[in-house]
Amino acid sequence: xxxxxxxxxxxxxxxxxxxxxxxxxxxxxxxxxxxxxxxxxxxxxxxxxxxxxxxxxxxxxxxxxxxxxxxxxxxxxxxxxxxxxxxxxxxxxxxxxxxxxxxxxxxxxxxxxxxxxxxxxxxxxxxxxxxxxxxxxxxxxxxxxxxxxxxxxxxxxxxxxxxxxxxxxxxxxxxxxxxxxxxxxxxxxxxxxxxxxxxxxxxxxxxxxxxxxxxxxxxxxxxxxxxxxxxxxxxxxxxxxxxxxxxxxxxxxxxxxxxxxxxxxxxxxxxxxxxxxxxxxxxxxxxxxxxxxxxxxxxxxxxxxxxxxxxxxxxxxxxxxxxxxxxxxxxxxxxxxxxxxxxxxxxxxxxxxxxxxxxxxxxxxxxxxxxxxxxxxxxxxxxxxxxxxxxxxxxxxxxxxxxxxxxxxxxxxxxxxxxxxxxxxxxxxxxxxxxxxxxxxxxxxxxxxxxxxxxxxxxxxxxxxxxxxxxxxxxxxxxxxxxxxxxxxxxxxxxxxxxxxxxxxxxxxxxxxxxxxxxxxxxxxxxxxxxxxxxxxxxxxxxxxxxxxxxxxxxxxxxxxxxxxxxxxxxxxxxxxxxxxxxxxxxxxxxxxxxxxxxxxxxxxxxxxxxxxxxxxxxxxx
Amino acid sequence: xxxxxxxxxxxxxxxxxxxxxxxxxxxxxxxxxxxxxxxxxxxxxxxxxxxxxxxxxxxxxxxxxxxxxxxxxxxxxxxxxxxxxxxxxxxxxxxxxxxxxxxxxxxxxxxxxxxxxxxxxxxxxxxxxxxxxxxxxxxxxxxxxxxxxxxxxxxxxxxxxxxxxxxxxxxxxxxxxxxxxxxxxxxxxxxxxxxxxxxxxxxxxxxxxxxxxxxxxxxxxxxxxxxxxxxxxxxxxxxxxxxxxxxxxxxxxxxxxxxxxxxxxxxxxxxxxxxxxxxxxxxxxxxxx
Numbered sequence: 001x002x003x004x005x006x007x008x009x010x011x012x013x014x015x016x017x018x019x020x021x022x023x024x025x026x027x028x029x030x031x032x033x034x035x036x037x038x039x040x041x042x043x044x045x046x047x048x049x050x051x052x053x054x055x056x057x058x059x060x061x062x063x064x065x066x067x068x069x070x071x072x073x074x075x076x077x078x079x080x081x082x083x084x085x086x087x088x089x090x091x092x093x094x095x096x097x098x099x100x101x102x103x104x105x106x107x108x109x110x111x112x113x114x115x116x117x118x119x120x121x122x123x124x125x126x127x128x129x130x131x132x133x134x135x136x137x138x139x140x141x142x143x144x145x146x147x148x149x150x151x152x153x154x155x156x157x158x159x160x161x162x163x164x165x166x167x168x169x170x171x172x173x174x175x176x177x178x179x180x181x182x183x184x185x186x187x188x189x190x191x192x193x194x195x196x197x198x199x200x201x202x203x204x205x206x207x208x209x210x211x212x213x214x215x216x217x218x219x220x221x222x223x224x225x226x227x228x229x230x231x232x233x234x235x236x237x238x239x240x241x242x243x244x245x246x247x248x249x250x251x252x253x254x255x256x257x258x259x260x261x262x263x264x265x266x267x268x269x270x271x272x273x274x275x276x277x278x279x280x281x282x283x284x285x286x287x288x289x290x291x292x293x294x295x296x297x298x299x300x301x302x303x304x305x306x307x308x309x310x311x312x313x314x315x316x317x318x319x320x321x322x323x324x325x326x327x328x329x330x331x332x333x334x335x336x337x338x339x340x341x342x343x344x345x346x347x348x349x350x351x352x353x354x355x356x357x358x359x360x361x362x363x364x365x366x367x368x369x370x371x372x373x374x375x376x377x378x379x380x381x382x383x384x385x386x387x388x389x390x391x392x393x394x395x396x397x398x399x400x401x402x403x404x405x406x407x408x409x410x411x412x413x414x415x416x417x418x419x420x421x422x423x424x425x426x427x428x429x430x431x432x433x434x435x436x437x438x439x440x441x442x443x444x445x446x447x448x449x450x451x452x453x454x455x456x457x458x459x460x461x462x463x464x465x466x467x468x469x470x471x472x473x474x475x476x477x478x479x480x481x482x483x484x485x486x487x488x489x490x491x492x493x494x495x496x497x498x499x500x501x502x503x504x505x506x507x508x509x510x511x512x513x514x515x516x517x518x519x520x521x522x523x524x525x526x527x528x529x530x531x532x533x534x535x536x537x538x539x540x541x542x543x544x545x546x547x548x549x550x551x552x553x554x555x556x557x558x559x560x561x562x563x564x565x566x567x568x569x570x571x572x573x574x575x576x577x578x579x580x581x582x583x584x585x586x587x588x589x590x591x592x593x594x595x596x597x598x599x600x601x602x603x604x605x606x607x608x609x610x611x612x613x614x615x616x617x618x619x620x621x622x
Numbered sequence: 623x624x625x626x627x628x629x630x631x632x633x634x635x636x637x638x639x640x641x642x643x644x645x646x647x648x649x650x651x652x653x654x655x656x657x658x659x660x661x662x663x664x665x666x667x668x669x670x671x672x673x674x675x676x677x678x679x680x681x682x683x684x685x686x687x688x689x690x691x692x693x694x695x696x697x698x699x700x701x702x703x704x705x706x707x708x709x710x711x712x713x714x715x716x717x718x719x720x721x722x723x724x725x726x727x728x729x730x731x732x733x734x735x736x737x738x739x740x741x742x743x744x745x746x747x748x749x750x751x752x753x754x755x756x757x758x759x760x761x762x763x764x765x766x767x768x769x770x771x772x773x774x775x776x777x778x779x780x781x782x783x784x785x786x787x788x789x790x791x792x793x794x795x796x797x798x799x800x801x802x803x804x805x806x807x808x809x810x811x812x813x814x815x816x817x818x819x820x821x822x823x824x825x826x827x828x829x830x831x832x833x834x835x836x837x838x839x840x841x842x843x844x845x846x847x848x849x850x851x852x853x854x855x856x857x858x859x860x861x862x863x864x865x866x867x868x869x870x871x872x873x874x875x876x877x878x879x880x881x882x883x884x885x886x887x888x889x890x891x892x893x894x895x896x897x898x899x900x901x902x903x904x905x906x907x908x909x910x911x
Binding site (some may be wrong): 049053054055057084099102110112113114116117118120121123124126128151214236241244248252276280282283284286287288289290291292293295296300301305392569 | 658659703704705708713714715716717718721722723724725726727729730732733736738835836839840843846847849850862879882883884885887888889891892895896
């Protein structure tokens, strides 16, 4: 049920859009039309930057493709505006798909630079082709006409656009709060953790990139009809910069920011165009770029969150800050029966059947061998511990098994499928997930939000259902299930708190709860005991026994040798990337190779400290 | 055949300009993982400033000695004003920041020099013809100066202690500190070198193309494409990549359609990123978790 607080901004927007043409001068309404057109393109870009964490410096290229396609269909082929519109939008999206497929696999800067190049190439192509009218472009695009009424004054066109803008914002806003939005938000916090929970990062980024292009194409359609002419300038660099500025100024990642950003940038644009020639006589051309550049730099340095950041600071001051109730250090609640319900969701094969098989796993970095010919098996319903001094290759093995990195040689088979070299989300889809030695929680979310991400693979709603609000029932279910996981793991009291408000040990527990929320058949835990109080350790140990009892396979890397000895069914010992021993805890205690490895590595002080109380002493007694 | 030689030779000269700009991208990226979108602006700025200097009647050598340090200073100032204050530098933030700087520089050049493109007078020398290939003296100047400067930069990074320490700075700040280089200094030096190669590229290149306020965008993109060939970390491959790109562009312009010259770089970029995103010369890189 949508509450008043979420509806209020839309109500204000609608009232504002209806009233504006009535009170403003024609000149101002004319600017308002451009604001609305550019808002649509900026909303798309804000999704790309905020959700997908990617920058496009060529949003104008998609804008131009939409505008040109519309212009060609309408003027050369006699299509009506409404018939041409979906084709024009689809053309922009298709281009994004073609460019995005190869580029979105890459990190960081490449999409930005490639889209910058795309802007140039689109400009070049439309300028060179006769079909697109060369440098002068395409003329004579008619004003929209519906039901015998031509929308040719600024006010009429403004009102025609208004519902499009409201809808654009509402759909985008809904998307950020959907399953897809949550997953991408998690990716922005920790890509590796999100992927290990089954989030297909590059696939989702591609979809958002294509969606953003669709928004730009739609804006281009209205631009073509309003201006009546489309020229190569529509794909130009300054326009891409102004789209980017709108998003940055309004607030990265906020959909509403795109609107406020568009208003401000258009005002700045007009202002600079009139102001600069007055200060510097004879200045002509795109002088407003000076303002764009300076404002971009200033905003990023001074208020990286843009206007949205200023706004929320203002709201906080007005309301007074609500203090966090402090980090409660209470002992975790007893494990509920919910845990068994949750574990029953895991699709586990018969006890003792192989879940994970690692054969001949080797990882070399140049001349350094991190892992050499390692074999490892984990069966349903057993806890296997992987121990060894620091630098023995335990975390490397984890990373290769979960798809975080590829091996140099060897195979990893999860539930009968070879997964070496595949992405982490593929491994997660087979039911294997993990926690991290260096805590990887989704910092911008709550405890419940963290756990909800882990239900990604257990829910389905895609981009379009998320935007249209067809996912409400599923979202409620996901939320309920996340709460059950929190109850089951004794964290329910913290559900609504920001994850960062929890103590280190509690955050680790959330990480384990999150991994369990996937209902995995193979659970990999990388030093889950580190930083936990002794009460918390007992609690975790008890939980892992119940996990094992449910038939789930557990692979554990842990320095706390006492805990390992108490928990594990089998232990595999790595030293310098080589498997030196395997056996039951009792066998490992007596193994001379293990004792030698631990005692012989003085530089690994951390491991030695732990082992002095463990197998080493046992060895001395013998 | 003569056509091919002719196009290849003049392409090499053009490519040497891209190669120098590419070195600037690598210099900054290898220290801070920032792609400096203002890199092309340095060349445009140096070109325009040199044109004004020569027009004011100063001897060419004096102009060069004034313009190059000026652009180096601009680059270092940019680092101090726009890059240094940012605490948490992500790819997203660095792109927006350097785009802002680049846009502001463009606008300043537009305000100072106006919208029309202009050309620097060629350096002294005679054009001549060898085996039917006409060789402009300016192209020899470009190739000579670019080769010397390119070699010097590569030599600095690969053979001097300070150069090696600069590159190590990103991964091993402690080691870099041991030879007296803090990450702060390293970033400033990287921007200075980027300014130097950009400025020299602009001064030697502007007699063969038209310098204008918006020319830095395409120059920068082409330099970036060349740098991408070396995975953004290899100076050698970046420079050679610039030469190759220049030749390829000239062949496309000569044999197909000169209008599509600027599209070549983009197609090369996409192909490289699809086929070998880690660059042409390098093995697979390490992993961060």
